[in-house]
Amino acid sequence: MQGESKGPIFGGDHVDFRDSVFLGPVTGKTEHHHSHHHCGAAPTALESLPAMPSGFTGREAELRTLLDALEPGAANASTSVPVTAVSGLGGVGKTALALAAAHEARGRKWFPGGVLFVDLHGYEGTPVTADLALQALLRALGVPPGQLPTGTEERGALYRTKLTEIARDRGPLLLFADNASSAGQVRDLLPGCLGHRALITSRHRLAALGARLLTLDGLPAAAAVGLLDRALRTADPADTRVADDTKSASLLAELCGRLPLALQIAAALLSTDPGTPVYELVTELIEAQSRIDCLDDGELSVRLTFDLSYRRLPEAEARLLRLFALLPGTESGLAAVEALHGKRGRTVRVLLAALERAHLVEPGSCPGRWRLHDLVREYAAQEATATERGAARTRVMSFYLERARAADVHVRTGP
Structure with a gap:
């Protein structure tokens, strides 16, 4: 979601909280419990989950998958996992789905420890670093700014200690990290004790986290x-x-x-x-x-x-995306993409894999073929320069002409 507002705005897969207070500090609620384990304040963040998005529809199967992954307890041990990452193209509705799952989980009283929400702004000009997110989360857990440890490792240790106390005194907690651009942005935020769950959204497939991965496509x-x-x-x-x-x-x-x-x-x-x-x-x-x-x-x-996704691409990936958008047809094989790029071998496959992880290129109808979402194709083609267009057209036409001649020879000399 782009633009600014005086409160949360929902659109596509992004929630804009730039005028709300979540990162410094997250709005929380303190409840007091007395027991032989702990006396005094037991801070939670029960108020930090954004409102349920309006207009959410068409994701029933994906919602069930998320709830299976989030459910705490041994009864669902075969499907529940500590970390779940939802990924997909910008605007595909990742945040809306994750919010729907989080609200449903809270409604089922799965997370009496509360919900911590943090928007990492991973694709904007100044993404929130893991260290800044840790500081915000510690403040949300009741640590006064003046008592925050000075080093990242020490902050991480205190954060995990606080989460362990919540698990002991209140029960499981859900961490909702929205709009992460890399595994490194969220790895230090993941709960270390059993029972807690983490739900992450990203435009990239965060395979390095060892999380349950759910990819969103366009709506039916x-x-x-x-x-x-x-x-x-x-x-x-x-x-x-x-x-x-x-x-x-x-x-x-x-x-x-x-x-x-x-x-x-x-x-x-x-x-x-x-x-x-x-x-x-x-x-x-x-x-x-x-x-x-x-x-x-x-x-x-x-x-x-x-733009937010495209501007973060290394130039080699951005160039291949621009060129791919110039190919005719709905999908293309590796040989055509290599001809378009001007190089053959591992380089093109590596670039395609990187674009696929960023959900800017999608798998085609069979292995070795790729396609672009219609709107991504139009966007990327408009980014191509006139020089790129001319050179790409020459290389692709030469490739197809070579294939056509080879096919003609095969038909004429075959049995």
Whole structure:
């Protein structure tokens, strides 16, 4: 989610809390318990979980998977894990899903120790470092700023000690780390004692954490139309434009790539002009030179969301993404990508793997083939220079011409 607000804003997969207080300090609640184990304050963070996002829909299977992973206790030992990481393309709805799971888990009273929430802003200009996040979490756990240890290791040790005390006195706690860009950003924040759970969202697949990994794709077609309808009816319960023209709504969902962020922007554009039929927005997107630029409602923007991912790429990865977007067809094999890149061998495979971990390139219909989300393809193609376009076109046409000649020879000389 882009833009600023006086309170939490939900959009796509990002929650913007820049004007709210979570990182310095997280708003918490202190409760007092007296026992032979511990006397005095037992600080928790029961108030730090953001509100449930409106318009959440179409993720029933993924929600069940998350809840299976989060559930504490031996009864679910085969499926529950200490750390779960949700990853996917920017705007695909990771934060919304994670929030839905966290609220459901709290409703089931799985985490009497509370919920610690921290937004790591991993893809913005100044990501929150692990050390700064530790300081914020310690303050949320009741440690006065003047009593924070000076070193990162000492802060980590105190943090784990506090979590152990909570596990003993109150029970399991959930750590929700949103918008992490790397495993290193969250590794020092993970609870060290049994029972606690950690839920992480990232645009990268954080395999190095040893976590349960859940990848989100675009919404199913019916759910994408349902999101449009729910968003319009939230703004105006009498708005039946989606139900009245399901054919145009289905086409609009496809033009948005079934990406929740793009769908919410489209719904916002329709809501600001109640007299606009759905088919008019569909026509505008089809005829526009850039769907990316049309999908901007002044607060949410598909282009700005993709910018956050693209600007963090090393140049070699960014170049391959730009070139890949120029390939014809819906998906491509390794040989075509190598011809496009101008090099063959391990280099291209390594770059493709890195782009796949960042969810900017998706696996194709079979191993050795890759594809791009429609909106990512449009975005990346617009980033390519005229020189890159010309050179890429020459290399790709030469590759296909060579393959066509080889096929012709095979047909003419074969049995």
